[in-house]
Amino acid sequence: MGIASENEEFATRAIHAGYNPLEYGYAAVPPIYASAAFDLENAVRGDALAGGLIDGFEYSRVANPTVDVLEKRLAALEGGIGAVAVGSGMAAVSYALMCTGEGGGRIIAPSNLYGASVDALGDFLPQFGIHTDFVKSINDLSEVESRIGPDTRAIFAETVANPSTELLDIEPLAQLAHSHGIALIVDNTVPTPYLLRPIEFGADIVVHSTTKGITGHGNAIGGAIIDAGKFDWANGRFPQFTTQQQVISDDRNNEWHSFASKYGNAAFIKRIRIKYLRTFGAVASPFNAYLSLIGLESLPQRVSQQVASAQHIAQHLSRAAHVMKVNYSGLGYTPQYELVGKYFPRGVGQILSFLVDGSADNVRRIIDGTKLFSYVPNIGDARSLIVDPAHITHREVPAEARIAAGVSDNLIRLSIGLENVNDLIADLDQAIAHAY
Structure with missing residues (x-):
């Protein structure tokens, strides 16, 4: 089939x-x-x-x-x-x-x-x-x-x-x-x-x-x-x-x-x-x-659009100023490329994370500077969400395990929603620019 x-x-x-x-x-x-x-x-x-x-x-x-x-x-x-x-x-x-x-x-x-x-x-x-x-x-x-x-x-x-x-x-x-x-x-x-x-x-x-x-x-x-x-x-x-x-x-x-x-x-x-x-x-x-x-009734349509947007945003961020690393297994050059083909022919999902240079203050300014992204500790929403995992979703994880998983103070996680992808990229660009 x-x-x-x-x-x-x-x-x-x-x-x-x-x-x-x-x-x-x-x-x-x-x-x-x-x-x-x-x-x-x-x-x-x-x-x-x-x-x-x-x-x-x-x-x-x-x-x-x-x-x-x-x-x-x-x-x-x-x-x-x-x-x-x-x-x-x-x-x-x-x-x-x-x-x-x-x-x-x-x-x-x-x-x-x-x-x-x-x-x-x-x-x-x-x-x-x-x-x-x-x-x-x-x-x-x-x-x-x-x-x-x-x-x-x-x-x-x-x-x-x-x-x-x-x-x-x-x-x-x-x-x-x-x-x-x-x-x-x-x-x-x-x-x-x-x-x-x-x-x-x-x-x-x-x-x-x-x-x-x-x-x-x-x-x-x-x-x-x-x-x-x-x-x-x-x-x-x-x-x-x-x-x-x-x-x-x-x-x-x-x-x-x-x-x-x-x-x-x-x-x-x-x-x-x-x-x-x-x-x-x-x-x-x-x-x-x-x-x-x-919600299930629109699951295929929602997730398809979110995956396409997440892929586009991950590619954009990989070339953006002040972004040192993008975590998104859907990018074609990741070490797990073969697993994507085997398990995820439709894409790996709507969440991604990225590491920025500078300090935790830069991270806070990026989060506070976004206008379309909601500062919410959730994923999979129709709205696009942004969060700093080290301080919110992974706060209870011991520091050693947190660092081993790449969850540092300079990491930002996104959950991509159903907004226009160009609007989301523009929002991230302006927030990052104003944070430095």
Whole structure:
């Protein structure tokens, strides 16, 4: 199948997947179900719903019709067997890592992750008995393999690192992980499933901050976890999946189940919903899910324009005065050029960063001097955004890891929106000129 036909198929799924108007009162657009709970109808049906014998809705902390459409659509777009939408991207990251590592597991990860992810892995999750072995380069298979031990449960990485735009070589990393019986979990927030579908290259679990490119308009916080449904969670490394659980068993009839025995290849995503969403309660708002669904409808068109503009701006900045380095893997001369062709034929995304000479004062003057770019710690918005990562998005990252990832006081990150690209370039030019 060619790129053109793939684009058309994706665009169709982005609008229609997971929704049948006949099941929702013939509403053309998925309705917002602003209801905390749903009538169980009768005692027999209520007991069957609570026991998981039939599908349906009983309480919005576990499932909601509007959120359900979003979950089905995201699973379809990523090529997974199921998804759980949650209240934020960090809830998605935290739930996926905790569900994998609970009970004393270890995670392997690079230190060039989003700041809050580094904080969670390095400082917070250890308080829950989940520890991380950080590596300098997640694409260095020898380094990664050297950190795999008997307690290792998963490898976690971003498909496109923020703000360096360093690309993840998914396929060999997945093969390495699977040869040791551990899972590969990837954060696919930056490219969105329009630019990359990691499951096709061997990823087991995909997480998103739907706040970013998926919703696309900076108006709704959300996250999602998508399960490829191919990993064997009963392979001996994950006792939480093979231990019998009261919540999915029927003690009245002496029927006992583990997540692996009851749900098979859907064990992970079912545990996320039944244990993590239901217990910790980072529930996706039906209204936010609705906004994400609306955002998805224009995802291919938005991202295509943003990628084209980001490419143009990166090329311009690489020749601009006072710019010492541009980080954008979409430029044709980067060391990861071959990975771009393999994984990102449509482009690597809308974020880029650049290093300027001078001092932190010059950086502040550039940021304050822009007129079209909003000083906002978000990405994937329809508006173009600018931020100084060392002081905002990566503030909680230890200095050594920050510097190793290239996040210095002189680094500026851009998220390119839908404005006219020439207007954006003119705005950057005048801001840089006035900053010196």
